[in-house]
Amino acid sequence: MAEVCLTGITKRFGKDVALDDVTMTIPDGSFVVLLGPTGAGKTTTLRMVSGLDAPDQGRITIGGHNMVGLTPAQRDVAMVFQQYSLYPHMTVRQNLEFPLKSPILRTPQADIDRKVAEIAEILQISSKLDNKATALSGGEMQRVSIGRALVRNPSVYLMDEPLSSLDAKLRADLRLELKSIQADSGATLLYVTHDQIEAMTMATHVGVLDKGRLVQFGSPREIYENPVSIYAASRLGQPRINVLPADIFGGAPSGAASIGLRPEQIVQGEGEESLVQRVEHLGDQTRLHLTCKSHDIITVTDAHTELKPGDIVRIRPRNPFYFDATGARLA
Missing domain, CATH: 3.40.50.300 (P-loop containing nucleotide triphosphate hydrolases)
Structure with missing residues (x-):
């Protein structure tokens, strides 16, 4: 070879x-x-x-x-x-x-x-x-x-x-x-x-x-x-990474235009209020389709969650990615 x-x-x-x-x-x-x-x-x-x-x-x-x-x-x-x-x-x-x-x-x-x-x-x-x-x-x-x-x-x-x-x-x-x-x-x-x-x-x-x-x-x-x-x-990740305005949660660094959040970078139970729009039970996990400040977010939660459409969930970012206006990652 x-x-x-x-x-x-x-x-x-x-x-x-x-x-x-x-x-x-x-x-x-x-x-x-x-x-x-x-x-x-x-x-x-x-x-x-x-x-x-x-x-x-x-x-x-x-x-x-x-x-x-x-x-x-x-x-x-x-x-x-x-x-x-x-x-x-x-x-x-x-x-x-x-x-x-x-x-x-x-x-x-x-x-x-x-x-x-x-x-x-x-x-x-x-x-x-x-x-x-x-x-x-x-x-x-x-x-x-x-x-x-x-x-x-x-x-x-x-x-x-x-x-x-x-x-x-x-x-x-x-x-x-x-x-x-x-x-x-x-x-x-x-x-x-x-x-x-x-x-x-x-x-x-x-x-x-x-x-x-x-x-x-x-x-x-x-x-x-x-x-x-x-x-x-x-290119990688299922569900796809959430890309949102950088200031949606506050605390964005200088030059940031967008914040990127994978499911594991979203902490539930504290932070900004989000409305549950849809719940997808996939066996080993459950996907939550949320709306936060008019922006759609997809994350995952416990497979046996009792959340349902119309519920309110608080979320905040953890170790998120920040990107500039061109889409390049900020250090």
């Missing part, structure tokens, strides 16, 4: 800047998740690393080797696309075998059979091995697509929202399996998702992208607890 370094990567499509001077190091053996809305530059970053696109400026190295001019095959990467990208005339088994039958790899048939059976069991598609790819459901096709990458042992795995088409239970199961496979193999994995739960549960590092720029890079916990901006803070 290998460390991946992007240095000053810029990519334009006409007048649109897809990536703007992105510099990022993906450590060897790490599970890096790229977060950001559509158009932030996540998939473009994957395409730069894979060799499907070339940067207009900057340098990419894998394992210390410059990737300029190298094809995807020469870079020894395996990519899973959001679309299934299977060979429709082949069976599931043949799709899984295909990468291992490359003349470059020259994998013995016994090793191919063992690896295909192992991955099929992990992805719960053992009973589908002799089915044509076109006879599968969307979720099954995506599992085959993931499996075709996992059967190999490349320098880097690149995955573009590979779980988005799966049902909730299978998505949860595969989150655990992918993380386990990555941890056991020591693979370097770069993963794109919109799902912050995937980022929080799988990633060793998270890269937050905004309009082609890398705004923060660190562990999920670091970005959650020490965001550099409102934008970065809003």
